[in-house]
Amino acid sequence: xxxxxxxxxxxxxxxxxxxxxxxxxxxxxxxxxxxxxxxxxxxxxxxxxxxxxxxxxxxxxxxxxxxxxxxxxxxxxxxxxxxxxxxxxxxxxxxxxxxxxxxxxxxxxxxxxxxxxxxxxxxxxxxxxxxxxxxxxxxxxxxxxxxxxxxxxxxxxxxxxxxxxxxxxxxxxxxxxxxxxxxxxxxxxxxxxxxxxxxxxxxxxxxxxxxxxxxxxxxxxxxxxxxxxxxxxxxxxxxxxxxxxxxxxxxxxxxxxxxxxxxxxxxxxxxxxxxxxxxxxxxxxxxxxxxxxxxxxxxxxxxxxxxxxxxxxxxxxxxxxxxxxxxxxxxxxxxxxxxxxxxxxxxxxxxxxxxxxxxxxxxxxxxxxxxxxxxxxxxxxxxxxxxxxxxxxxxxxxxxxxxxxxxxxxxxxxxxxxxxxxxxxxxxxxxxxxxxxxxxxxxxxxxxxxxxxxxxxxxxxxxxxxxxxxxxxxxx
Numbered sequence: 001x002x003x004x005x006x007x008x009x010x011x012x013x014x015x016x017x018x019x020x021x022x023x024x025x026x027x028x029x030x031x032x033x034x035x036x037x038x039x040x041x042x043x044x045x046x047x048x049x050x051x052x053x054x055x056x057x058x059x060x061x062x063x064x065x066x067x068x069x070x071x072x073x074x075x076x077x078x079x080x081x082x083x084x085x086x087x088x089x090x091x092x093x094x095x096x097x098x099x100x101x102x103x104x105x106x107x108x109x110x111x112x113x114x115x116x117x118x119x120x121x122x123x124x125x126x127x128x129x130x131x132x133x134x135x136x137x138x139x140x141x142x143x144x145x146x147x148x149x150x151x152x153x154x155x156x157x158x159x160x161x162x163x164x165x166x167x168x169x170x171x172x173x174x175x176x177x178x179x180x181x182x183x184x185x186x187x188x189x190x191x192x193x194x195x196x197x198x199x200x201x202x203x204x205x206x207x208x209x210x211x212x213x214x215x216x217x218x219x220x221x222x223x224x225x226x227x228x229x230x231x232x233x234x235x236x237x238x239x240x241x242x243x244x245x246x247x248x249x250x251x252x253x254x255x256x257x258x259x260x261x262x263x264x265x266x267x268x269x270x271x272x273x274x275x276x277x278x279x280x281x282x283x284x285x286x287x288x289x290x291x292x293x294x295x296x297x298x299x300x301x302x303x304x305x306x307x308x309x310x311x312x313x314x315x316x317x318x319x320x321x322x323x324x325x326x327x328x329x330x331x332x333x334x335x336x337x338x339x340x341x342x343x344x345x346x347x348x349x350x351x352x353x354x355x356x357x358x359x360x361x362x363x364x365x366x367x368x369x370x371x372x373x374x375x376x377x378x379x380x381x382x383x384x385x386x387x388x389x390x391x392x393x394x395x396x397x398x399x400x401x402x403x404x405x406x407x408x409x410x411x412x413x414x415x416x417x418x419x420x421x422x423x424x425x426x427x428x429x430x431x432x433x434x435x436x437x438x439x440x441x442x443x444x445x446x447x448x449x450x451x452x453x454x455x456x457x458x459x460x461x462x463x464x465x466x467x468x469x470x471x472x473x474x475x476x
Contacts (some may be wrong), residue, residue: 019459020429031349046473056257074183079208088259092311098406121177121185136449143256147254152195168326174224176424184221197405203337204444226242226416227413227415228241228242228243229241229273230272230273231407232274232276233407236410237409237410237412237413238307238327238409238411238412239415240278240307240308240412240413240414240415240416241273241276241416242415243269243273243274243275243276243302243416244276244277244416245258245263245275245276245278246278246280246436247259247260247277247279247282247306247316248279248280248282248436249278249281249436249437249441250282250285250287250451250453250465251282251284251285251286251315251316251437252285252286252291252437252438252439252454253286253289253437253438253454253456253457253458254435254436254437254454254462255285255289255438256286256289256292258292258295258436259277260293260296262275263275263296263304263347266288267301268300268302270302270463271301271302272300272302273286274302274303274304274325275300275302275305276304276305276306276307277297277304277306277319277323278309279308279309279310279316279320280309280314282311282313282315282316283308283311283314283316283466284313284314284315284316284317284463284464284465284466284473285315285316285437285460285463285465286315286456286459286461286463286464287339287360287364287462287463288314288344288456288458288460288462289315289461290315290316290318290364290464291321291363291364293319293356294319297319297322297323297324303324303325304323304324305323305327305424306319306323306325306326306327306364307325307326307327308320308327308328308332308396309328309332310332310333311332311333311335312333312335313333313334313336313393313464313465313466314335314336314337314464314465314466315364316338317334317404318364318368318464319338319407320334321334321336321368321371321403321404322381323367323406325407325446326405326406327406327407327410328399328405328407329396329408329409330395330396330397331395331396331401331428332395332405333394333395333396334393334394334396334399335391335392335393335394335405335466336368336379336383336391336392336393337383337387337389337390337391337392337466338361338383339357339360339361339365339462339464340464340466340467353462356460356462360462362376362465365379365380366462368404371403372402372403372404375401391466396408426455437454438454439451439453449471450471451471451472452473452475453472453473453475454475455475456474
């Protein structure tokens with residue numbers, strides 16, 4: 001009887017083959033070891049067959065025993081093999097008792113074609129199982145590789161997200177820092193603006209209060225009028241009216257033009273009351289401009305008086321001494337000296353200019369010496385006798401004795417000033433000293449301040465100015 005095991009027979013053919021194996025092969029002819037091996041191989045082979053049978057149940061119309069039945073048959077075959085082994089053992093024991101001869105090895109039974117077919121089927125099933133195991137291992141490897149790729153992708157994506165979040169956090173921190181710095185700058189600006197506003201308010205409040213005071217003083221002074229006296233000196237007090245002319249700084253052609261203009265203006269108004277030229281401080285200046293002022297004073301029908309409050313030197317001192325009447329305080333300083341000016345050129349030019357300067361000095365200093373009751377030569381010697389550089393300066397009391405000034409006053413009353421902003425004098429408005437004389441205050445490259453004198457308009461003009469420290473600089 002043939003046992004046919006085909007690849008497509010499945011569980012049904014395997015079950016039939018097991019039945020045929022039990023019928024065709026006598027147990028007593030099978031060796032114990034061969035039966036054990038066959039049992040083990042069938043058990044191993046039946047596992048994938050049972051699995052594949054479960055898968056084919058839903059698709060194959062052929063019905064057969066399930067995996068549980070095949071396992072039961074395998075169990076019965078193992079049990080039968082064990083019982084046969086026990087029977088053979090007992091038989092062998094009984095057979096050896098009466099015959100002490102050595103047991104002979106039974107001849108090896110030849111495998112029948114059915115067994116060979118079963119062995120072949122077992123080998124095929126083993127290969128099929130190994131193939132399935134390899135496919136499962138390959139699928140598992142692919143799955144693990146895919147999982148690893150997905151995990152790597154997740155890690156990289158997470159790293160990118162964390163990097164982006166960190167960058168955004170740093171950027172946001174920088175923006176917040178900039179906003180905070182800007183906020184602090186705005187707070188500082190606000191505080192500064194507040195302080196400036198408070199200062200401005202305080203300044204405006206002070207100006208408003210001052211304006212109110214000025215208005216009150218203006219109302220009080222509105223009823224008062226400048227006091228004009230033919231004799232302005234009363235008991236040591238000099239009363240200056242609104243007919244006053246400011247004389248400050250360096251004597252220049254601009255200042256001389258201003259003074260002459262106002263002298264003429266006041267003369268055209270009235271010739272009875274005196275005109276006052278008030279000198280606060282003047283170091284002297286142009287001899288031509290000073291001579292122009294002296295001639296305007298001499299030509300005036302109204303008397304022109306000179307008042308020195310602080311300091312008058314050189315050309316300003318000559319104007320003071322040669323005035324019709326002059327007044328000063330006891331501590332006022334009057335300074336006379338030889339002409340000191342600015343020269344430039346070769347030796348012949350310097351000699352010519354020195355001779356011309358001597359002529360100017362003779363014309364202006366001789367009247368001063370004559371008023372002192374002396375002559376020019378004696379006057380010049382006295383200059384060097386009092387100072388090595390011929391800068392003869394005296395206070396007001398001694399200057400009065402030398403006839404450089406006529407009167408020493410205790411007080412000076414300015415009746416023309418009824419408003420602190422501007423004098424009430426009629427005529428051309430007052431101007432600043434710098435604009436009047438045309439001088440300009442500067443600082444040199446060494447940081448030293450100086451006054452730039454304007455150019456002399458008269459080509460034969462000279463500077464007669466007291467400048468011990470080089471503060472005044474002429475243009476050549």
